[in-house]
Amino acid sequence: MHIFQEIRPLKAFLEQIRKGSGTIGFVPTMGALHPGHISLIQASQKDNHKTICSIYVNPAQFNNAADLAKYPRTLERDLELLRQQGCDAVFCPSNAEMYATDSILKFDFGYLNTEMEGRYRPGHFSGVALVVSKLFNIVQPDVAYFGQKDFQQFKIIERLVSELKFEIALKCMPIVRESDGLAMSSRNARLSKENRTKAAQLYQALLFAKEGLSKNKSMADIRSQVESQFNSVGGIQLEYLELVDSTNLLPLENVGDKSILLIAAYVGEVRLIDNLLLT
């Protein structure tokens, strides 16, 4: 497995693949890899001649310095996992390599970044769009793979690709869950044992909401019942629970053709998100 910390040798490597008419699949990550990431690597390997994974904790997408400092970093273990998986190359650049100049550029995606994650994490999606643009221009993949867990992020990247006319196909891969339903996330590693058990409540809330909607309950009622449930468990703070159209993220009153439920909550000091497509 080739490991690149600098852009130039990575580009030379990729250029050789392209000259051989091979397709390049790309899995951008922030490391602390778990089976959700591995499912993206496997999807890319199935579709492409070569698979490149990037591991980079992008400071520009953290609106909270403590969250950035505490974000799990397990590079040696990540590289070993990718090696075992047969990943062809890993790009793990330094901040200096990714941000050679101080950054002043901000992106605004209108309603796509004002609600849900955008409301609670101001500037987050601008930082995501910036680093994804950088990575797309460096790697120039044929296909890029993202997890459905970060669904709003996927919609932002979809919009970035369509507006900037990147010639990159995007794939949104299903959420991989623990046996109790908790969506796999690098941040789960930061949960205490007790909070790890409580964290399954997010998925339970999504199932409860789906069930309630099928019985014509209103989102307001569902939300208040979920908050009661979280309070009775204790130590879980709901940020949002929304029913939106999965094509444009606009809020819905009732389940439609392409609806999705999205949730964010603090479990102890760890902020978790999850979602459920209703199709």
Place this chain on the structure above:
Amino acid sequence: MHIFQEIRPLKAFLEQIRKGSGTIGFVPTMGALHPGHISLIQASQKDNHKTICSIYVNPAQFNNAADLAKYPRTLERDLELLRQQGCDAVFCPSNAEMYATDSILKFDFGYLNTEMEGRYRPGHFSGVALVVSKLFNIVQPDVAYFGQKDFQQFKIIERLVSELKFEIALKCMPIVRESDGLAMSSRNARLSKENRTKAAQLYQALLFAKEGLSKNKSMADIRSQVESQFNSVGGIQLEYLELVDSTNLLPLENVGDKSILLIAAYVGEVRLIDNLLLT
């Protein structure tokens, strides 16, 4: 000369050039070509195997609907000029081709887009960055050529390329002037005969400012003298006259290593800009 109105056949054409290891020079324009544009085509032809020119009046960079409506459009004449010049290909897409989806994405370059043109044309540079990003991803040139007349635009594009890590070299080519010093611009075609004569006052003001600065006059004094001169000629309305650092566009009190004077004024109903590097 190949003429493309659609992205797909243009990309296929460019792919063949790249496979032959030829370099691609790119000159993005809004048409109504004049000798300033032709100098960019010539510079590209000197440096590259193939030269592509785009002609597209980008609605997203017009903050003023009347300015967009009145912008000169001379496509047949432009194509003839490019043919005579030996340009290899022209890309002249429709709005539908460039904006397949409605656009919600905005760019913000901080202080680079809050002053001068940014102050008088809100949203202008966001539209420029959007269309240039699209064109760069479509054409993927080795080198792109821009005129120094739009100096602030060049700084924005320089920043876009460095922050998004486009692998494109940028060249800023000198202003081409009429015999009386007026900077060549597509908008000059909209000047009445009388205003065409008055328009030379912009360049005169830049020379006057340069002279004044060399005699330690303040920019405030120079600005007020230029305004008096414009008033005495009549029909010229100064928007700004600024001395800034050409590397970061921050205002200067005195001429330094890399200073530039920039001016914008209405001559009748036509808004003109010009600048002068002081080195």
